[in-house]
Amino acid sequence: MSLTLHVDEQRWRANLAKVAGLANVPGRGGVVPVAKGNGYGFGLAHLAEEANSLRVDGLGVDTLAVGTYDELDAVADFDGDVVVLNPWRPTVGHEVARPQAERVIHTVGRLVDLKQVQGRVLLERMTSMKRHGFSAAELKQAADLARERGLQVEGVSIHLPLGGGYAEAEQLVLDAIAADAHHTIWVSHLSAAELSRLREHYADINFRPRIGTELWLGDRGALSVSATVLDVHPIKRGERFGYRGRKAPRSGWIVIASGGTAHGIGLTAPAAISTARGRAATLAKGGLEASGRLRSPYWLGDQQLLFAEPPHMQSSMLFLADRGQPVAVGDTLAARVRYTTTSFDRISFD
């Protein structure tokens, strides 16, 4: 009766080991797994446990990354350091108390913040992302200020755009070297090839890749999602149904499936089927207005099912025009969802 994420455990773990193995430089540290948001569908606590396994497997996993300070509690079981990716501010981050404070690494990107923060810090260099961070000139001042203040600098942080490219990464590495900031550089969104090229060119720099998607969701074939058919009702053309008493466009079946807005169903265009243009059109409609004409993320075999009306909180109403009863209560439908925006009722390691 649930929206379930099925994980082919052996295959999924093989990808974790592969990605972590590629990122690891023995003795210098490896991948920094990113566990943030909905935990990429797995939940933060579960990812913390998995990161612990990678750690004991000798893959150089000594640090985990979370997105926000509020996520620290959920990864409390991770036995290493935890870096917070969102920037430290005088109003967020200062409240991290001992003993937690000793293992938390703050990310700092403004000189005003660097004057106040305590403890362990990463100095973030602004990239073409334009999200957070110091300019090249500020990074130099930041490195000096951190030394003056006796802060424990753990490295320089570089957050590149997706597919950001090697040239920008190299320029930012040069900035960090010029600023005499630190010999460890934490990088995001470099390919394995780009990372090894950087490691070859700058052998005295220790690169720490932060990876989420490619690690947890890198082998999509290891993952599948199922929903349960909760009910099935025949409906005649023109007959009313749903919260708004809409009329069925044709005769067919109303199928109620597990999974609704509370799970993230229908809140974003299903990633696997829409083009960018299609997604924009969906958003522009501001809802799933066209009754029976909007594609749902649910599939019956190779047939993509249509929403009968906008998904409800815990379930979705689908419309099928078939003459014969297409599914029965308790049957399973496949669902294609975005893992980073879906909350599953259950995770099943098969």
Ligand SMILES: *Cc1c(COP(=O)(O)O)cnc(C)c1O
């Ligand atoms: C989210 C995030 C990552 C991980 O991104 P993925 O695309 O999931 O690998 C890495 N670095 C920073 C700064 C992030 O915010």
